[in-house]
Amino acid sequence: MQFKIAVVPGDGIGPDVTREAIKVMNRIGKVYGHTFEFQTVLAGGAAIDTYDECLPQNTIDVCKASDAVLLGAVGGPKWDALPGNQRPEAALLGLRKSLGLYANIRPAMVFEQLASASPLKPEIIGSGLDIVIVRELTGGIYFGERGEKETELGHAAYDVECYSVGEIRRIAKIAFEMAMKRKKKVASIDKSNVLLSSRLWRKTVTEVAEDYPEVELKHFYVDNASMQLIRDPNQFDVICTTNMFGDILSDEASQITGSIGMLPSASLSDGSFGMYEPVHGSAPDIAGKNLANPIATILSVSMMLRDSFNLVKESKAIENAVSRFLEEGYRTGDIARGEAKKITGTVETGDLITSFIE
Ligand code: NAD
Numbered sequence: 192m193q194f195k196i197a198v199v200p201g202d203g204i205g206p207d208v209t210r211e212a213i214k215v216m217n218r219i220g221k222v223y224g225h226t227f228e229f230q231t232v233l234a235g236g237a238a239i240d241t242y243d244e245c246l247p248q249n250t251i252d253v254c255k256a257s258d259a260v261l262l263g264a265v266g267g268p269k270w271d272a273l274p275g276n277q278r279p280e281a282a283l284l285g286l287r288k289s290l291g292l293y294a295n296i297r298p299a300m301v302f303e304q305l306a307s308a309s310p311l312k313p314e315i316i317g318s319g320l321d322i323v324i325v326r327e328l329t330g331g332i333y334f335g336e337r338g339e340k341e342t343e344l345g346h347a348a349y350d351v352e353c354y355s356v357g358e359i360r361r362i363a364k365i366a367f368e369m370a371m372k373r374k375k376k377v378a379s380i381d382k383s384n385v386l387l388s389s390r391l392w393r394k395t396v397t398e399v400a401e402d403y404p405e406v407e408l409k410h411f412y413v414d415n416a417s418m419q420l421i422r423d424p425n426q427f428d429v430i431c432t433t434n435m436f437g438d439i440l441s442d443e444a445s446q447i448t449g450s451i452g453m454l455p456s457a458s459l460s461d462g463s464f465g466m467y468e469p470v471h472g473s474a475p476d477i478a479g480k481n482l483a484n485p486i487a488t489i490l491s492v493s494m495m496l497r498d499s500f501n502l503v504k505e506s507k508a509i510e511n512a513v514s515r516f517l518e519e520g521y522r523t524g525d526i527a528r529g530e531a532k533k534i535t536g537t538v539e540t541g542d543l544i545t546s547f548i549e
Contacts, residue, residue, distance in 0.1 A: 193226045194500055197257040199250065199286075202236040202279060203473025204483035204537075205263020211485035211541025212261060212492045215512075218545045219496070219505050230257070234286065235265025235279035235473075246282040251289045254466070259499040260290070261492065262468035267475040287328060292458035292466055293358070294365045295326040295437065296494070299424075299444035299454065304517035305526060308449035317425055322444055323373070324430045325366040326437025328458060330358045331388075333434050352388045354433065356395050363399040365459065366431035370406045376428035377408050380416045380436050392433065413440070420444060445470055452484030452525045455491035457498055465499045467491040481536035484523035486513055489544055512547035516540070 198213065200206040216227050232250040239245050245265075254260045265279040275281065286292070301309055301320040309316045335351035363379070370377045379396040381389035393410055400408040411419065413436045419426065420440065424447055432440060445454055454470040469487030477483055489509060497506035522532040523540055535543065 192500070192502075193228070194259070195228050195230070195257045196495075197250075197254040197260045198229050198231045199234045199254070199260060199262045200231065200237070201234060201263040201265040201473060202267045203264060203475045203478040205235075205265065205473055207263075207479065207481070207483045207537050208469060208485040208488040209261055209263040211537060211544075212488040214541050214545050215489050215509060215548065216492055218548045219502075219508065222508070222548055223502070223505050225502070225505070234262075234282040236267050236270045237265075238282065239270055239273075239277075239279060245277065245279050246285040250282075251286070254286065254290060259464065259495050260286070260466040261488075261495065262286075262466055263488065264469065264471065264473040266473045267478075286466060287458055290458075290464070290466060291329075291460040293327065293329040294362055294459040295324075295328040295441075296365075296369070296457040296459060296498070297324045297326065297441045297445070297454070297470060298322065298456075298490075298494075299324065299441070299448050301448045301450075302453070302514060302517055304514070305448075305450060305453070308526060308528060309447055310449055311421070311424070311447055315423065316447075320424055320447065321373075322424060322427045322430060323369055324432070324437060324441045324444055325362065325369060326432060326441055327354075327358065327362040327434045328437075329434075330354055331434035333438075352386065352433075352435070354388050354392055356391065359392050359395040360399055361461070363396045363431055364402075366429050367399060367403040367406050370429040371403065374428040375406045377406055378416070378427050378430045379408065379410050380413050380430060380432035380440065381410065382413050382436075383410070384412055389433075396431065416440060417443060420447065450484075450526045452487055452523060453490070454487050455494050457491065457494045459498065463499045463501070465495065467495040467499075481538055482524055483537045484525050485537050485541050486516075486523070486544075489513065489541070508548050509544075512544045512549075515547045516544050 332352040383389035493509035496502040
């Protein structure tokens with residue numbers, strides 16, 4: 192099969208890690224008989240330096256004409272003094288909006304070999320962790336009506352949480368579809384004991400569940416969910432939630448894994464199109480020094496193969512190659528934790544994982 196991929200390396204370690212992920216994809220292409228055609232475009236600080244804007248129209252056009260987007264990371268101290276809407280990070284919101292990416296998928300995984308990196312006790316984390324958070328990305332309070340007004344107690348400001356049935360249905364469907372490929376459990380997170388919008392959320396998710404009789408649906412209030420994630424994270428499989436609750440819970444879940452350099456993510460729209468990127472930022476402190484862990488980006492590519500291209504075997508081959516890398520005792524600096532392991536740089540890590548693809 193043939194696929195067109197727009198590559199947005201971005202800033203800092205973005206180019207370092209996307210380069211290694213492309214290496215892995217090319218190897219997958221060779222072994223499994225696919226052609227991946229890459230077109231590199233600029234966004235973030237790199238685009239500001241070249242075009243004087245963080246998200247040129249050409250970048251959007253190339254992304255739209257592709258089957259999927261691979262993004263590194265954007266931002267860095269060089270551009271920190273710019274006003275908010277001109278900063279590199281504004282390119283991310285612009286891309287999500289113009290590409291209609293309404294579902295953010297963040298797995299929180301702990302590979303068995305790295306279980307000791309989790310800040311949770313071994314008896315809680317067990318032999319690993321494998322949760323996926325499905326967060327609504329283009330609605331809710333971050334995009335609702337907002338304003339300021341005068342009240343008896345002085346000046347006030349407000350942001351409105353508003354969800355339509357259509358918005359809830361489409362994100363819930365993504366969560367249930369994902370659960371069907373996993374352990375068939377969905378936890379829907381809301382605050383329906385207080386919020387009217389959450390009551391609509393709960394009712395709509397319950398209706399969508401009727402189309403997935405094999406999937407077990409449980410509802411949690413967000414305050415309870417944040418406790419349960421620490422108390423017993425392995426009770427979760429797929430977590431489905433709103434924009435703001437997802438923002439907070441996905442950061443909490445990523446900390447449970449203890450290694451930000453290992454976490455991939457995807458932002459999906461209708462159909463199979465998606466943008467895939469590591470959870471970490473541009474890490475300017477280690478950019479270009481062959482120190483960045485490329486595994487989060489390599490695992491993002493594994494998600495791309497499975498979720499956008501339906502190449503399940505190929506996706507698994509990448510996960511297995513990462514597992515073998517860890518099994519054989521290789522570690523990038525960020526996950527070595529003082530253990531006597533074979534420390535690898537960015538390039539060597541990419542080369543080894545590429546060589547383990549079979
Ligand atoms: P960061 O994730 O870039 O770095 C946090 C720490 O983790 C640093 O010590 C860094 O060296 C380390 N780290 C991150 N990724 C690593 C990897 N792959 N391998 C080894 N170590 C790694 O977060 P930050 O320092 O808060 O932000 C730096 C810049 O990145 C800022 O400009 C921020 O706005 C931007 N940022 C971009 C994105 C994105 O593009 N999606 C996300 C978060 C932050």
